[in-house]
Amino acid sequence: MLDQILTEAFLEAVIRAMIPILLAAMGGLIAERSGVFQISLEGSILAGAFGAVAASYATGSSLVGVLAGGLAGILISLILAFGAVSRKADPIVLGIAINLFALGFTGFLLTQIFDIRGSFSDPAIVGLPDWRIPGLSSIPGVGSAFFELTALGYIAFLSVPVLWFVLFRTTVGLRLRGVGEHPTAARTLGVSVVRYRYGAVGFSGLMAGLGGAQLSLSNVVLFTDGMSAGRGWIAIVGVMLGRAHPVAVLGVVGLFGFSEAYGFRLQGNGLPSQITDALPFAVTIVALAVSRKRFAKLLNLAATPPEVGE
Amino acid sequence: MSEHTISVRTTQLEPVWVRIVRVVGGRVSSAILISLLLGVAVVAFSGSGPIEVFSALLTGAVTESGPRNTLARAVPIGGMALAFSIPYRAGVVNLGGQGQMVLGGLVGSIVAIYAPGPDPLVLVVAIVAGAATGAAWAALAALGQWKLMLPILITTLLSNYIADAISGYLIRYHVGDPGASAIAMKPIPLDRRVPTLPILGGVTVSVVVLVIVVIVISIHDRRRVAGYESLMTGYNPSFAWYGGLAVDRQRSTLLIVGGAIGGAVGANLIVGQLFVNIHGDITGTAFAWTGLMVALIAPRNPIAIAIAALGFAGLQVGGLAMQRETGVPGSLALVLQGIIIVVFMTRLVFVRSTWAPRRRAPNADTTLGTIGGGKDA
Numbered sequence: 284m285l286d287q288i289l290t291e292a293f294l295e296a297v298i299r300a301m302i303p304i305l306l307a308a309m310g311g312l313i314a315e316r317s318g319v320f321q322i323s324l325e326g327s328i329l330a331g332a333f334g335a336v337a338a339s340y341a342t343g344s345s346l347v348g349v350l351a352g353g354l355a356g357i358l359i360s361l362i363l364a365f366g367a368v369s370r371k372a373d374p375i376v377l378g379i380a381i382n383l384f385a386l387g388f389t390g391f392l393l394t395q396i397f398d399i400r401g402s403f404s405d406p407a408i409v410g411l412p413d414w415r416i417p418g419l420s421s422i423p424g425v426g427s428a429f430f431e432l433t434a435l436g437y438i439a440f441l442s443v444p445v446l447w448f449v450l451f452r453t454t455v456g457l458r459l460r461g462v463g464e465h466p467t468a469a470r471t472l473g474v475s476v477v478r479y480r481y482g483a484v485g486f487s488g489l490m491a492g493l494g495g496a497q498l499s500l501s502n503v504v505l506f507t508d509g510m511s512a513g514r515g516w517i518a519i520v521g522v523m524l525g526r527a528h529p530v531a532v533l534g535v536v537g538l539f540g541f542s543e544a545y546g547f548r549l550q551g552n553g554l555p556s557q558i559t560d561a562l563p564f565a566v567t568i569v570a571l572a573v574s575r576k577r578f579a580k581l582l583n584l585a586a587t588p589p590e591v592g593e
Numbered sequence: 594m595s596e597h598t599i600s601v602r603t604t605q606l607e608p609v610w611v612r613i614v615r616v617v618g619g620r621v622s623s624a625i626l627i628s629l630l631l632g633v634a635v636v637a638f639s640g641s642g643p644i645e646v647f648s649a650l651l652t653g654a655v656t657e658s659g660p661r662n663t664l665a666r667a668v669p670i671g672g673m674a675l676a677f678s679i680p681y682r683a684g685v686v687n688l689g690g691q692g693q694m695v696l697g698g699l700v701g702s703i704v705a706i707y708a709p710g711p712d713p714l715v716l717v718v719a720i721v722a723g724a725a726t727g728a729a730w731a732a733l734a735a736l737g738q739w740k741l742m743l744p745i746l747i748t749t750l751l752s753n754y755i756a757d758a759i760s761g762y763l764i765r766y767h768v769g770d771p772g773a774s775a776i777a778m779k780p781i782p783l784d785r786r787v788p789t790l791p792i793l794g795g796v797t798v799s800v801v802v803l804v805i806v807v808i809v810i811s812i813h814d815r816r817r818v819a820g821y822e823s824l825m826t827g828y829n830p831s832f833a834w835y836g837g838l839a840v841d842r843q844r845s846t847l848l849i850v851g852g853a854i855g856g857a858v859g860a861n862l863i864v865g866q867l868f869v870n871i872h873g874d875i876t877g878t879a880f881a882w883t884g885l886m887v888a889l890i891a892p893r894n895p896i897a898i899a900i901a902a903l904g905f906a907g908l909q910v911g912g913l914a915m916q917r918e919t920g921v922p923g924s925l926a927l928v929l930q931g932i933i934i935v936v937f938m939t940r941l942v943f944v945r946s947t948w949a950p951r952r953r954a955p956n957a958d959t960t961l962g963t964i965g966g967g968k969d970a
Contacts, residue, residue: 362935365939366939369939372940373889379886383879384931384935386879387925387931388924388931391922391928392639395922400922523744561754564754567751568737572737572741
């Protein structure tokens, strides 16, 4: 069993599974820090995946595809921002409605524009190229897993230290956390709570949309109805479990990536896919239970939980 | 908090009929009107004639078999709305409706296909078994919250995927029909399906059962202690706790009741409507999520939930008819549903009265830190 995990191919599979979730989770943690419960990540991922495929197909450019994916993610998230921030609606309700809207809308557009039901793949869709970093990518064991990624893959992993720095070492980050932890205090200091929250939710939509683009232009080059398949929810759990701390969230997402890749591996060993598909979700619940019991204090030291809600 | 006090006062001062006129005339009609406008824009943008499309949608819902299909669809939607709203009123967010339905449908169809005994009895037992399965599944989430402090919002949500996996595995390898082309069970025997009534050309008995359940719940809410207590916990868990209410136990019970309804709806969907349990079909209907959205329109009013369920069911039936007539995909119905809820929740109204109260949602468990009410306060 161990010799199957300790291979370069397996590490590559883990990283590949992590990237879309990591992008969405890094966005989600910024929204969480600003005090908005970002529950529409799933919708943003799906919209991003669709936007990326549609734009890449139309223009023949994967860059335009990625930009369109990010834009689609932002547009979806702005519905949440408008409802939850400006109109003080319940973010859970709104998020679920938005996710269903995204599911229906992408399915609708798929049929209306491409006249196809369910799944759309075409040679004209240009996928994202992998960028090899010369030198680093030939490090034995880890080189091809870490240094032969798409641009979005590098963005995903670089966003961890960048967001850590922004959150904990810059004025913007301090204000963002202030807006989330004590909006009234932030307001009295002249910080615009609404503007920060819009920005944070928009950013989370952008990242989730990019995650969707990675999903539909790199992991596979096609769009399928509902292809986000719960990744947005997993990203949300990652944010909660990692207490919205970039490094902790990276760790949790790594666990998800591992269980997804391991599930695939087990499938190759003859275990039914119906069982292995559930693995990441089961692992999440177990991780939640273990961390709540054993590491609750440790997590509290790592980051103070941001206030959620109004 | 001050917002809340104001809302209670206005509600008391205001006669019921004024309130109904205001809500229906304001938020409801605005939501429908705005989503209609957006829907027209979407259809026109995608290159079809909006008038043709929407008249096909409307006629599909009200003519020929439309009303019967609408009623049939309103059962799972309304049922799932109740499964969500009962725990939600006490502040418990049950996102596991889909998994409860899937497992209820699985066990219900196993019973209906394989159990010996007189057919009507087996049918009843099948639905009860479905309810028990849904309840047990929800009880796991309640237990997780109670013993391990796992947030119900998360565990119920994730358990949907696990329920789907369990059901898929069992149907594929153990209880399925090896002769079927898909991952499916045998069809439910003809005599063990939910009987129909001679109204509108055959409405299932389930409709009647659901109507009775709605009436029972609304009486229970207004006239019984437990109904009052669940609303009290929803508005203010600390107050309920200080008042001597075992909030944890109450919330667990309500979640389990919700799970039971979800399981029964799943079983009923198979033995009353689909007649064969194909893996993925229950998930594909998205009834659990539609029901959830319906519930959110009026979480504390079962009768309003029933009416909204009827409306959304009509929208979906009309959407399917529209797809047949015009070729415009039926997923337009999903799009319209989403828009209606977003517009409704964000209170975009054309006519705004200055004294319109803003009601707060009940305190939902959205944080990791909230553990069943005031226990940690």
